[in-house]
Each structure stands twice: as C-alpha cells, then as structure tokens.
Amino acid sequence: MTVCSKNRMKIRRDNRKAELARDQMLTISNGLGTKVTCARGMLWLTQNNDRRDFFLGHGESVTVSRDGIALVLAMEPSTVVMTAPVSRLAAWLQSVVSVFGRTNANQQGAS
Numbered sequence: 001m002t003v004c005s006k007n008r009m010k011i012r013r014d015n016r017k018a019e020l021a022r023d024q025m026l027t028i029s030n031g032l033g034t035k036v037t038c039a040r041g042m043l044w045l046t047q048n049n050d051r052r053d054f055f056l057g058h059g060e061s062v063t064v065s066r067d068g069i070a071l072v073l074a075m076e077p078s079t080v081v082m083t084a085p086v087s088r089l090a091a092w093l094q095s096v097v098s099v100f101g102r103t104n105a106n107q108q109g110a111s
Helices: 088-110
Strands: 002-005 017-020 025-029 035-040 043-047 053-056 061-063 069-074 078-083
Touching: 017 025, 035 043, 035 053, 053 061, 069 078
Parallel strands: none
Antiparallel strands: 002 025, 017 078, 025 069, 035 061, 035 078, 043 053, 043 069
C-alpha cells in the first residue's frame, strides 16, 4: 500500500495516522483491505471503479474493498487512521491454527 497526499506529504507504511487540513487529500494506491478510520473531523472516501462514496465522521471507518486508487479528502481539519490489512497468507494461517486448535480441543474433551 502506498499513501501520499495532495501536498506531497508521504506517509510511510508504518505511520498509521495523519493529520489533514481542510481540503487536503490522501491517495491510497493498492490498499485493498486497508481500514480507514476518522479519528477526528469529517472525511470523504471514494474508490476507483466503485460508485459508492463514503462520508466518515468521528469514530466511523470503512475498509478499502478493491485495489487501485482510493481518495480520502478532509472536509474539515481531520485525523485519519489507517490500519494495514492482514495478508492473505497470515489470514489463512490464522484459520488453520484455529481449526487445528478446535480439533485438538475436541479430541482432548472426548478422551
């Protein structure tokens, strides 16, 4: 995921929080699965090839549902928090561990 703003402010991958002035825009490239949360202010989010627009107030969030470009615009001075997605491999490993954990617990309960 790459994030940059209209004012050329670069946000590194490990920097999850950005303060935006009114009308400042962030561009999220290939951010599929990234959770965008409005911690303060009011945000507008739109995604490439998606007819929906999202308006986020304090405490509201949306998850980027496709790769490509997502734009986040501050409607007023705002704080945006971005949470990187869990990789598909990590999600698969978590599900496998969960299944084996349940299977093992079931076997122990049956003994």
